[in-house]
Amino acid sequence: MQTNSFGSESLEKNSETSPKILAEQYRQTLNKYNYEYYVLDAPSVPDAEYDRIFKLLQELEVQFPDLVTPDSPTLRVGGAPLAVFSQVRHTVPMLSLNNAFDDADVHAFVRRLEEGLPGQLPKIDYAVDLKFDGLAISLIYKFGLLVQAATRGDGNVGEDVTENIRTIRTIPLRLRGENPPELLEVRGEVVMFKEDFNKLNARQREAGLKEFANPRNAAAGSLRQLDAKITSRRNLRFFAYGLGELKIDDKYQRPATLTDLFHWYSQLGISVCKERALVSSIDELLAFYRQTEQTRDQLAYEIDGVVYKVNSFALQQQLGFVSRAPRFALAHKFPAQEQLTTVLNIEVNVGRTGAITPIARLAPVKVGGVIVTNATLHNEDEIRRKDIWIGDAVIVRRAGDVIPEVVATIPDQRPVTARRFVMPTRCPDCGSEIVKSGDEAIARCSASWIKCSAQRKGGLWHFASRKAMFIDGLGEQLLDRLIDQNIITTAADLYKLGFTSLATLDRMADKSAKNVIAAIEASKKTTLARFIYALGIRHVGETTAKDLARYFGDIYPMMEATEEQLLEVNEVGPVVAKSIITFFSDPLNREVVKQLIAAGVHWPKSEMMASKQIFSGKTFVLTGTLPTLSRETATALIEAAGGKVQSSVSKKTSMVLAGEEAGSKLVKAQELGVRIISEAELMQMLDHFTN
DNA sequence: CAGCCTCGAGTTCT
DNA sequence: CTCGAGGCTG
Numbered sequence: 031m032q033t034n035s036f037g038s039e040s041l042e043k044n045s046e047t048s049p050k051i052l053a054e055q056y057r058q059t060l061n062k063y064n065y066e067y068y069v070l071d072a073p074s075v076p077d078a079e080y081d082r083i084f085k086l087l088q089e090l091e092v093q094f095p096d097l098v099t100p101d102s103p104t105l106r107v108g109g110a111p112l113a114v115f116s117q118v119r120h121t122v123p124m125l126s127l128n129n130a131f132d133d134a135d136v137h138a139f140v141r142r143l144e145e146g147l148p149g150q151l152p153k154i155d156y157a158v159d160l161k162f163d164g165l166a167i168s169l170i171y172k173f174g175l176l177v178q179a180a181t182r183g184d185g186n187v188g189e190d191v192t193e194n195i196r197t198i199r200t201i202p203l204r205l206r207g208e209n210p211p212e213l214l215e216v217r218g219e220v221v222m223f224k225e226d227f228n229k230l231n232a233r234q235r236e237a238g239l240k241e242f243a244n245p246r247n248a249a250a251g252s253l254r255q256l257d258a259k260i261t262s263r264r265n266l267r268f269f270a271y272g273l274g275e276l277k278i279d280d281k282y283q284r285p286a287t288l289t290d291l292f293h294w295y296s297q298l299g300i301s302v303c304k305e306r307a308l309v310s311s312i313d314e315l316l317a318f319y320r321q322t323e324q325t326r327d328q329l330a331y332e333i334d335g336v337v338y339k340v341n342s343f344a345l346q347q348q349l350g351f352v353s354r355a356p357r358f359a360l361a362h363k364f365p366a367q368e369q370l371t372t373v374l375n376i377e378v379n380v381g382r383t384g385a386i387t388p389i390a391r392l393a394p395v396k397v398g399g400v401i402v403t404n405a406t407l408h409n410e411d412e413i414r415r416k417d418i419w420i421g422d423a424v425i426v427r428r429a430g431d432v433i434p435e436v437v438a439t440i441p442d443q444r445p446v447t448a449r450r451f452v453m454p455t456r457c458p459d460c461g462s463e464i465v466k467s468g469d470e471a472i473a474r475c476s477a478s479w480i481k482c483s484a485q486r487k488g489g490l491w492h493f494a495s496r497k498a499m500f501i502d503g504l505g506e507q508l509l510d511r512l513i514d515q516n517i518i519t520t521a522a523d524l525y526k527l528g529f530t531s532l533a534t535l536d537r538m539a540d541k542s543a544k545n546v547i548a549a550i551e552a553s554k555k556t557t558l559a560r561f562i563y564a565l566g567i568r569h570v571g572e573t574t575a576k577d578l579a580r581y582f583g584d585i586y587p588m589m590e591a592t593e594e595q596l597l598e599v600n601e602v603g604p605v606v607a608k609s610i611i612t613f614f615s616d617p618l619n620r621e622v623v624k625q626l627i628a629a630g631v632h633w634p635k636s637e638m639m640a641s642k643q644i645f646s647g648k649t650f651v652l653t654g655t656l657p658t659l660s661r662e663t664a665t666a667l668i669e670a671a672g673g674k675v676q677s678s679v680s681k682k683t684s685m686v687l688a689g690e691e692a693g694s695k696l697v698k699a700q701e702l703g704v705r706i707i708s709e710a711e712l713m714q715m716l717d718h719f720t721n
Numbered sequence: 722c723a724g725c726c727t728c729g730a731g732t733t734c735t
Numbered sequence: 736c737t738c739g740a741g742g743c744t745g
Contacts, residue, residue, distance in 0.1 A: 382730085405732090435734060435735055435737085488731095572729085601741090601742070603741060605740085726741105727742080729738105
């Protein structure tokens with residue numbers, strides 16, 4: 031369970047296993063070490079051990095060249111880190127903790143405690159707190175003065191980072207209180223708050239410098255700055271969680287428990303983590319874990335689990351250590367949200383607008399409990415900015431816990447076989463030229479959807495999607511086949527589909543064919559806004575489609591609209607207006623619209639009438655002097671459209687109508703994020719529905 | 722005219 | 736969710 035037991039010894043004993051399996055085991059072990067080294071910044075084995083396994087794998091691959099996989103660590107070339115800080119030997123070693131990944135591990139931990147502490151049960155108090163995702167640091171205070179700060183290093187020898195640590199404002203340079211101990215070694219974690227991390231990366235980006243992969247790397251990088259002035263700008267923080275050496279006059283009492291220690295730290299002016307608890311059962315330990323997992327996103331900093339420790343120092347001592355980790359403590363980790371993996375290839379996807387999006391094909395890894403194999407790279411600039419090569423070792427994260435993202439590459443682990451991604455010049459679907467207009471980030475297939483079946487598929491998928499026509503059961507698979515076999519080309523063709531043409535498709539059961547036909551039939555009854563959205567006009571999304579529907583009331587006036595007229599519509603500027611005009615100037619698009627309506631696609635004609643009460647349910651507040659209207663007239667106009675006028679601004683206010691010399695109500699509206707409109711805008715809104 | 726805000730488009734996996 | 740881009744506000 032703990033990292034060390036997953037060792038090399040077991041690997042070598044398996045001499046009877048096939049070379050293939052052995053090679054795989056070596057690779058996995060090396061990847062794990064890499065992960066610990068680069069992602070966790072907490073290697074579980076010395077470098078020499080890594081080198082030894084590396085050599086074993088290399089020899090095996092020389093013997094059996096077929097066994098070389100594209101993600102083999104032997105294809106990487108490594109670089110040795112430079113020693114620039116002076117070294118510090120820890121008097122009391124800074125050990126790592128045993129890890130638990132599931133409830134069973136926690137039960138085993140408690141069972142080991144029972145065996146180690148006969149007679150103590152049933153009551154052992156546990157001090158539980160968070161496992162910060164930062165850097166472990168040791169601070170030494172002599173007679174209350176900070177004299178030395180050091181990183182953990184390998185646990186025995188770390189680096190002297192005193193100058194940089196001094197710049198951290200949450201670390202006292204002199205302890206508070208009258209009688210400081212002769213020697214106090216505070217153990218804790220340096221972290222960077224998520225907010226500061228984001229700001230830092232924004233600055234790095236602006237300055238054209240490399241961004242940091244995560245707050246922990248940023249904290250580590252900041253602490254390793256040779257120039258302490260840079261460190262001071264990085265806004266690092268410190269939380270104490272433990273005790274190293276302590277020499278204290280006999281007349282003072284030594285803290286007997288962690289609870290005492292933290293209390294004492296607070297008095298000395300040393301910050302400790304507030305998310306703590308004192309519990310005494312497995313159920314409470316697990317409850318703390320689950321509750322923390324729920325709320326971790328709300329914390330200002332990142333954590334990768336929680337820590338359980340026996341509260342009493344006396345009992346801790348009695349329990350002692352197993353190999354290199356204390357028996358009295360356990361780190362219960364959350365499922366990893368970041369992993370190290372390999373970019374096997376970078377391919378491109380063609381979207382419905384012809385947008386060419388590069389996608390990284392990854393060696394499968396489990397991230398946050400899910401196997402990830404793909405991650406979007408957005409566009410060429412992004413690849414260049416992050417300097418991602420095919421073959422690179424990369425850190426992958428699930429952004430917002432959902433969508434996989436390549437956070438960063440590890441250039442000094444770049445294999446010799448790695449190569450840069452080159453944007454193709456031809457569309458992988460239709461072979462047309464790929465173009466990129468100067469200032470745009472996205473490259474596009476130059477062909478229209480008539481020629482490019484990828485765009486056609488995307489367009490039809492959009493047409494049938496939930497927010498558009500909502501044709502349930504018309505999935506991607508089915509659409510692909512219908513288009514590939516030239517059964518349909520345009521959206522209008524969908525409504526000409528017969529049961530027989532569907533049922534003749536392979537693997538298409540009669541029943542599902544019937545369902546699809548029924549769903550298509552049902553989709554005929556829709557709304558104008560959905561219909562406009564379904565057309566897939568560039569720059570016309572859900573919201574703009576609604577605005578257009580409200581303004582025009584029907585599709586025909588919109589098809590004939592001039593640019594001037596379109597600009598009247600909310601959310602429509604020159605770019606959107608031109609896009610709409612271009613769309614309807616294509617005879618084929620007009621034909622499709624005509625056919626769709628002929629096929630029976632319809633929407634309530636009363637939609638416009640219903641929207642006559644455009645302000646029903648909305649509340650307004652007037653403030654300041656309006657240019658032309660009196661307050662009475664404005665109120666009357668709003669009420670005629672179904673709205674209500676109130677005297678004071680609240681969160682529930684829909685809009686604030688502001689004129690000259692608007693006062694506190696305007697300020698309040700801004701604070702609450704309530705929409706503020708001018709008289710002209712109000713008139714515009716009212717015009718739209720009377721037209 | 723610049724910065725802010727909102728919208729659009731593409732995307733992952735179960 | 737994230738990024739880019741268009742529109743709107745100050």
